[in-house]
Amino acid sequence: MSRLLTSSSPRLRAAFEQWSNTPLKELGLAITTRMQMLGLCIRRLNAQVHKLRDEVASDSVQCEDSLARGAAFALKDQQLPYELLLDMDSFLFETRSLYEIMGTFLGELFRTVFDRDVTQSDVKSILEAADIDTRWIDELRTNRILFFHKTAPWIAVRVDGEDMSCDPVLLKRQVITFDDPDTFVEFARLREIYDGFVSSITELHRFILEQIRLHEPESDEDTGGLPASDEDPTR
Numbered sequence: 001m002s003r004l005l006t007s008s009s010p011r012l013r014a015a016f017e018q019w020s021n022t023p024l025k026e027l028g029l030a031i032t033t034r035m036q037m038l039g040l041c042i043r044r045l046n047a048q049v050h051k052l053r054d055e056v057a058s059d060s061v062q063c064e065d066s067l068a069r070g071a072a073f074a075l076k077d078q079q080l081p082y083e084l085l086l087d088m089d090s091f092l093f094e095t096r097s098l099y100e101i102m103g104t105f106l107g108e109l110f111r112t113v114f115d116r117d118v119t120q121s122d123v124k125s126i127l128e129a130a131d132i133d134t135r136w137i138d139e140l141r142t143n144r145i146l147f148f149h150k151t152a153p154w155i156a157v158r159v160d161g162e163d164m165s166c167d168p169v170l171l172k173r174q175v176i177t178f179d180d181p182d183t184f185v186e187f188a189r190l191r192e193i194y195d196g197f198v199s200s201i202t203e204l205h206r207f208i209l210e211q212i213r214l215h216e217p218e219s220d221e222d223t224g225g226l227p228a229s230d231e232d233p234t235r
Contacts (some may be wrong), residue, residue: 001028003209004113009216015113022112027105040223041094042194045087049168049187051080056157056166063164070176073157082154088170089147091190095197096140106204114211123204136196143185146172156184185197 004016015125019025055065057074066073075081103120109116124134147153158178167187175183 003212007212007216010213012113012212012215018112023108024105024112027101027108030055030101031098031105034094034101036093038094038098041087041090045084048080048084048087052084052157052168053166055080056159057164060164063159067159084155084168085153085170087154087191088168090142091194092143092147095193096144097170099137099140099197099200102204102212103202106208109208110211114215126207127200127203130207132203133196134200136193137200140193158186200204 001016004019007013007016023207027055052075055077056073057075062073065071103123105121107118108147110116121179124137127134151172154171154174155173156175157166157180158169169178169187170185170190172185173183178184
């Protein structure tokens with residue numbers, strides 16, 4: 001918004017002046033709200049993971065026995081698994097929801113400011129052109145649909161045998177081994193998904209600013225973006 005306000009292009013400044021009369025105002029507020037909610041979700045999740053690690057570490061005898069017998073580990077805090085499930089499930093939901101709202105925002109922004117359409121496929125193409133792995137996008141969508149419509153997740157714990165450190169594992173089905181990667185989501189994968197999300201929104205922000213620069217009078221270069229049509233590739 002600040003960049004459009006100070007643009008050297010009268011047309012871009014005029015487009016910005018219409019901001020509050022377009023869906024961009026509400027979408028911007030939605031993005032800001034979802035970002036705060038996601039940040040809170042991540043802090044809560046990290047706190048619950050620390051609780052899990054501390055409780056397992058505090059009872060190494062039971063942990064070793066459970067590993068040897070393939071038995072369940074009995075947590076003293078019986079609500080902890082559900083708190084972990086709630087926060088991991090919320091992470092999947094909030095991250096995917098924020099991504100979808102940002103995609104809608106981006107489409108409206110390009111229609112309002114640059115008079116051209118941008119689809120979800122275009123967004124993925126922009127990210128892939130910047131060498132960003134976009135597999136997390138479909139992975140989030142698949143998992144959110146699964147846990148929203150079809151089943152509830154459950155928790156397992158992966159223990160490192162050397163130092164007995166552990167991480168939660170989000171189960172998609174009732175399994176007792178980690179042989180099939182389609183039946184679970186590792187905590188480390190959730191971190192990778194978040195890293196991919198942050199890299200993606202950083203690149204989209206950079207891309208928008210670049211499009212503004214290329215649409216200003218002093219720039220006679222090709223927009224380098226997404227052509228509005230075959231007839232007018234620099235629109």
